[in-house]
Amino acid sequence: MKLAILSRNTALYSTQRLVDAARERGHSVRVLDPLRCYLRIAPNAFEMHYKGRVLSGLDAVIPRIGTSVTFYGTAVLRQLEMMDCFTPNPSDAILRSRDKLRAHQMLAAQGLGLPTTVVGDNPDDTDDLMTMLGKAPHVIKLNEGTQGNGVILAESASASRSVIEAFRGLYANFLVQEFIGEAKGADLRCFVVGGKVVAAMRRKAKKGEFRSNLHRGGTAAAVSLTKAETETAIRAAKVMGLNVAGVDLLRSRRGPLVLEVNSSPGLEGIEGATGLDVAGAIVDYVAYRHARRKRAQANSPVNKRVKPA
Numbered sequence: 651m652k653l654a655i656l657s658r659n660t661a662l663y664s665t666q667r668l669v670d671a672a673r674e675r676g677h678s679v680r681v682l683d684p685l686r687c688y689l690r691i692a693p694n695a696f697e698m699h700y701k702g703r704v705l706s707g708l709d710a711v712i713p714r715i716g717t718s719v720t721f722y723g724t725a726v727l728r729q730l731e732m733m734d735c736f737t738p739n740p741s742d743a744i745l746r747s748r749d750k751l752r753a754h755q756m757l758a759a760q761g762l763g764l765p766t767t768v769v770g771d772n773p774d775d776t777d778d779l780m781t782m783l784g785k786a787p788h789v790i791k792l793n794e795g796t797q798g799n800g801v802i803l804a805e806s807a808s809a810s811r812s813v814i815e816a817f818r819g820l821y822a823n824f825l826v827q828e829f830i831g832e833a834k835g836a837d838l839r840c841f842v843v844g845g846k847v848v849a850a851m852r853r854k855a856k857k858g859e860f861r862s863n864l865h866r867g868g869t870a871a872a873v874s875l876t877k878a879e880t881e882t883a884i885r886a887a888k889v890m891g892l893n894v895a896g897v898d899l900l901r902s903r904r905g906p907l908v909l910e911v912n913s914s915p916g917l918e919g920i921e922g923a924t925g926l927d928v929a930g931a932i933v934d935y936v937a938y939r940h941a942r943r944k945r946a947q948a949n950s951p952v953n954k955r956v957k958p959a
């Protein structure tokens with residue numbers, strides 16, 4: 651298979667691991683910086699160039715699109731999809747999951763557990779909005795934040811109101827959630843590939859912190875998931891339309907609650923904590939889907955030679 655990894659940085663652990671896993675399996679692989687891909691869009695004539703050369707003949711791409719380049723990165727990925735290149739995570743699915751509000755609406759619509767969430771625009775509605783949510787503590791988070799940035803714990807109603815006013819003043823999009831205290835600063839990162847959980851870890855926030863992100867100093871260890879947790883993670887990835895996903899869950903009194911579904915989950919933390927070859931699992935899945943597509947194309951009536959009558 652001719653594989654590309656769409657990534658801004660070749661030196662990143664995750665990128666490097668995917669390249670190594672692909673090479674070990676005998677695939678041809680290259681890393682493409684999405685910001686160096688440029689596109690020509692014309693009816694039935696999509697074209698892409700990379701650093702001055704035509705890019706064509708790719709079988710599959712693994713997108714690793716950082717949040718700072720979501721718009722351009724997903725445009726490049728969409729172009730590759732239109733050029734018949736397979737991606738486990740389609741551009742639309744990435745956009746869906748990056749928007750936490752939209753993702754929560756879609757997950758809740760399918761009956762998946764999540765922290766109760768409220769959203770409002772007008773300051774005149776703040777009091778009623780907080781009544782809709784229930785008593786503090788609340789968690790207020792930026793709609794498109796990552797790595798724990800812009801996730802704030804407001805311990806009282808007045809703190810909650812102040813943060814909401816401050817975010818509004820900055821014209822930021824944000825959500826307000828019930829705080830799941832019984833999770834005790836820990837969450838579960840479930841790594842889903844092709845509808846299976848291939849690895850899972852429990853992340854624990856450092857002392858004095860409620861966010862368990864490894865970027866915020868959290869620690870991680872392998873964990874075995876309950877059946878309900880495994881099913882929730884698989885369903886959440888499916889609802890988002892992602893075949894490679896890092897699904898974050900909180901353990902609560904009412905069962906697993908989905909916090910977010912990551913479309914470019916990091917490999918370093920999960921491989922380090924579990925000792926599992928997650929990069930290999932991703933490459934194997936992409937190769938399997940590519941082979942299946944090739945078979946389907948070969949068997950399609952369009953490609954079968956019609957016998958003369």
Ligand SMILES: Nc1ncnc2c1ncn2[C@@H]1O[C@H](COP(=O)(O)OP(=O)(O)O)[C@@H](O)[C@H]1O
Nearest residue numbers: 765789795796797798799827828829830861862
């Ligand atoms: N409603 C909540 N209740 C308790 N802890 C939460 C809640 N929301 C987030 N957290 C903690 O904060 C961390 C970061 O929140 P998350 O929504 O995943 O944002 P990010 O995209 O920045 O990682 C989570 O991993 C979890 O530990």
Ligand SMILES: [Mg+2]
Nearest residue numbers: 797798898910
């Ligand atoms: Mg998170």
